[in-house]
Amino acid sequence: MIAQRRSISNPLLDVATDALVCNEATLEGSIKVGARCVIHPKATIIAKDGPIVIGEGNLIEEQTLIINKNRPGDPAENTPLIIGNHNVFEVGSEFQGKSIGNHNIVESKAKVGTCTTLSNGCVIGAACDVNIDEVLPENTVICGDKYLRRINADKPQPQTQQIDFLKKILPNYHHLTTNKNKKTSTS
Amino acid sequence: MATLLQISKVKYLIDENSDECDSLANLYFCMYCLSLRSADVLQHEIDSHFCPQTLDSLSPAEAPLKRNKSANSWQCPACLHPLSTRATSTAIQVTDDPTKSTAKKVYYQACTFCRWSTRGIGMPDKDIVNGAWTEKANPDVQRVNQLLEYYKYVAQQEKLDQETKRSSKKRGYFAVAMQLNKYGGARLGIGGKKPSPLTQVSSKLGESPSLKEVTIEPAKTYALEDLEPLPEDIYHKVVNFAKVSSVTQRHSHPEHQSESVNDFWPQKTRMFIKQSLRCKGCDHNIIKPEYNASSIKFKIHLVAVNQIPEIRINKVPKLVPGESCKIILTLVNPTEHVLHVTLLPHIEEEKTQRSNCQVELPTSDLVLSKYDEAAEFIAPEGGQAQFEDDPEVIAYRRGNRIGFYLQCTPDKDLQHGDEVWVTFKYKHEHYGNTTIVALLKGDKQQGEPEADWLKQTVFVNVGRISSS
Numbered sequence: 001m002i003a004q005r006r007s008i009s010n011p012l013l014d015v016a017t018d019a020l021v022c023n024e025a026t027l028e029g030s031i032k033v034g035a036r037c038v039i040h041p042k043a044t045i046i047a048k049d050g051p052i053v054i055g056e057g058n059l060i061e062e063q064t065l066i067i068n069k070n071r072p073g074d075p076a077e078n079t080p081l082i083i084g085n086h087n088v089f090e091v092g093s094e095f096q097g098k099s100i101g102n103h104n105i106v107e108s109k110a111k112v113g114t115c116t117t118l119s120n121g122c123v124i125g126a127a128c129d130v131n132i133d134e135v136l137p138e139n140t141v142i143c144g145d146k147y148l149r150r151i152n153a154d155k156p157q158p159q160t161q162q163i164d165f166l167k168k169i170l171p172n173y174h175h176l177t178t179n180k181n182k183k184t185s186t187s
Numbered sequence: 188m189a190t191l192l193q194i195s196k197v198k199y200l201i202d203e204n205s206d207e208c209d210s211l212a213n214l215y216f217c218m219y220c221l222s223l224r225s226a227d228v229l230q231h232e233i234d235s236h237f238c239p240q241t242l243d244s245l246s247p248a249e250a251p252l253k254r255n256k257s258a259n260s261w262q263c264p265a266c267l268h269p270l271s272t273r274a275t276s277t278a279i280q281v282t283d284d285p286t287k288s289t290a291k292k293v294y295y296q297a298c299t300f301c302r303w304s305t306r307g308i309g310m311p312d313k314d315i316v317n318g319a320w321t322e323k324a325n326p327d328v329q330r331v332n333q334l335l336e337y338y339k340y341v342a343q344q345e346k347l348d349q350e351t352k353r354s355s356k357k358r359g360y361f362a363v364a365m366q367l368n369k370y371g372g373a374r375l376g377i378g379g380k381k382p383s384p385l386t387q388v389s390s391k392l393g394e395s396p397s398l399k400e401v402t403i404e405p406a407k408t409y410a411l412e413d414l415e416p417l418p419e420d421i422y423h424k425v426v427n428f429a430k431v432s433s434v435t436q437r438h439s440h441p442e443h444q445s446e447s448v449n450d451f452w453p454q455k456t457r458m459f460i461k462q463s464l465r466c467k468g469c470d471h472n473i474i475k476p477e478y479n480a481s482s483i484k485f486k487i488h489l490v491a492v493n494q495i496p497e498i499r500i501n502k503v504p505k506l507v508p509g510e511s512c513k514i515i516l517t518l519v520n521p522t523e524h525v526l527h528v529t530l531l532p533h534i535e536e537e538k539t540q541r542s543n544c545q546v547e548l549p550t551s552d553l554v555l556s557k558y559d560e561a562a563e564f565i566a567p568e569g570g571q572a573q574f575e576d577d578p579e580v581i582a583y584r585r586g587n588r589i590g591f592y593l594q595c596t597p598d599k600d601l602q603h604g605d606e607v608w609v610t611f612k613y614k615h616e617h618y619g620n621t622t623i624v625a626l627l628k629g630d631k632q633q634g635e636p637e638a639d640w641l642k643q644t645v646f647v648n649v650g651r652i653s654s655s
């Protein structure tokens with residue numbers, strides 16, 4: 001079996017002090033994790049075609065795949081993927097775009113391809129696969145098997161309570177990756 | 188489930204005359220008429236209406252009064268998912284002291300699927316959980332009521348006309364009663380118990396025959412020229428799909444059909460019905476669910492798969508035109524009696540011929556042991572020995588099922604890819620109805636139940652010709 005690539009051994013990883021990154025998550029390449037982020041075990045974040053900067057209060061759940069990937073045909077520039085604040089990537093979601101704003105939700109098994117950019121407050125519904133060359137307007141909701149779109153009046157609420165809860169409960173069952181990569185807390 | 192996968196492969200003849208056939212899984216069995224019934228020939232009756240969310244039941248008489256809508260369950264106007272009530276607290280100022288404010292719980296409704304919420308359309312939050320929500324008023328409610336009133340008037344008028352016509356012909360009030368039935372009997376009765384024509388007449392006689400005339404204005408019509416022309420940019424303007432409602436969304440709100448998503452309004456959940464089926468031949472119930480909406484049980488559940496031994500396809504070798512081959516069919520006994528099954532040839536009329544395969548049927552009886560719910564938990568040994576199976580006929584025996592060989596020769600003129608249909612009849616015992624019918628009738632018959640012999644005709648699609 002191939003040795004498990006764990007976030008622990010990544011020297012380019014920068015985790016904010018009050019962020020919570022589980023050891024079983026895979027974080028490859030130059031990644032900066034902002035304050036109050038929670039990255040669940042078995043999430044995969046790969047800085048393939050440039051670094052990834054994750055803002056504050058993001059919740060990245062199990063089996064999520066986030067890749068900084070150039071569009072097919074684009075020059076291989078080393079542009080960063082910047083993830084804003086208070087985004088939620090639900091279980092099994094996939095994000096391959098180049099930019100995502102604040103307060104977005106990518107629901108379970110949803111996929112955002114390299115061409116689509118999420119602005120703020122967008123919701124990609126469960127199992128929706130979007131990859132059209134566009135910037136989704138603010139508060140766009142895409143959901144259902146017919147990909148019905150709607151502009152919501154409000155952006156989704158930030159998941160502060162859930163993040164606080166996870167920050168309490170996750171350390172009880174998982175090893176965590178801290179900033180100074182060699183140390184792992186087991187509390 | 189082989190039955191599910193082979194749903195179009197093994198078909199049972201329902202009606203000799205119409206040559207109608209269907210899979211056993213789609214059929215019902217009337218144990219009074221002792222014959223298969225398809226859903227089309229049964230009488231469908233509404234048992235009760237219920238809300239799929241709150242599981243409140245209503246009788247068929249009450250439901251139309253509530254417009255078939257649930258009392259306090261709401262659905263999302265955007266995706267028809269049930270809405271859930273969310274509680275949140277807001278700060279309100281204390282009237283005496285403007286510097287102080289207290290937290291107050293308020294409620295709004297939100298869809299967990301598409302994140303639509305009553306706040307999004309500017310609906311004010313409510314102070315109580317239930318009861319404060321209202322539907323958007325139907326803009327045409329007055330017109331609808333007028334039309335309803337007018338229809339009642341017309342119906343009454345017609346009735347009176349018929350009455351006078353009939354009585355002049357001196358045909359007695361029974362004819363009148365029949366006419367009354369025309370309007371009164373449109374409602375589906377439960378149990379077929381309509382009030383007798385006589386009582387209907389006597390109740391109607393109390394009313395005064397003079398009618399108050401109702402007049403109605405016909406709806407306005409427009410000539411094509413009167414219509415406003417389409418805006419010029421109609422074909423060029425880019426439609427913002429995020430702001431326009433879809434056809435499904437409009438149809439789910441027939442009275443409003445709002446074009447803009449901003450005009451969406453929560454709607455009450457529509458009621459579902461529990462349905463019972465009745466045999467038109469003998470008026471007995473075939474399917475009767477429990478009244479309670481939360482129960483998934485049936486009082487009467489006469490589906491064919493529980494009564495009739497079922498044929499399934501087990502193994503089919505390569506089918507070559509004109510060449511004999513051995514196919515294995517499975518016979519399953521769903522009943523709690525040992526069944527004897529005799530296979531019989533089926534002679535088809537030229538017109539309706541379905542089979543294109545000569546078939547040699549085993550001549551001996553096939554004996555099926557009974558269905559035993561505990562069979563899978565106890566060792567299969569022992570049960571096998573009591574049957575002396577001819578290995579030429581029986582391929583295998585496992586619990587309540589056997590596999591038997593069928594010698595088939597597909598017709599010579601079949602082409603590659605053609606479907607091969609085998610047709611035969613089988614005769615089997617049918618127990619159960621005597622004892623159950625006796626029980627239902629209240630007789631206390633003792634002793635061995637008597638068996639009826641039933642005959643089924645099956646058409647089996649055994650596969651396609653694989654080479655020419």
Ligand SMILES: [Zn+2]
Nearest residue numbers: 263266298301
């Ligand atoms: Zn919805």
Ligand SMILES: [Zn+2]
Nearest residue numbers: 217220466469
């Ligand atoms: Zn019947």
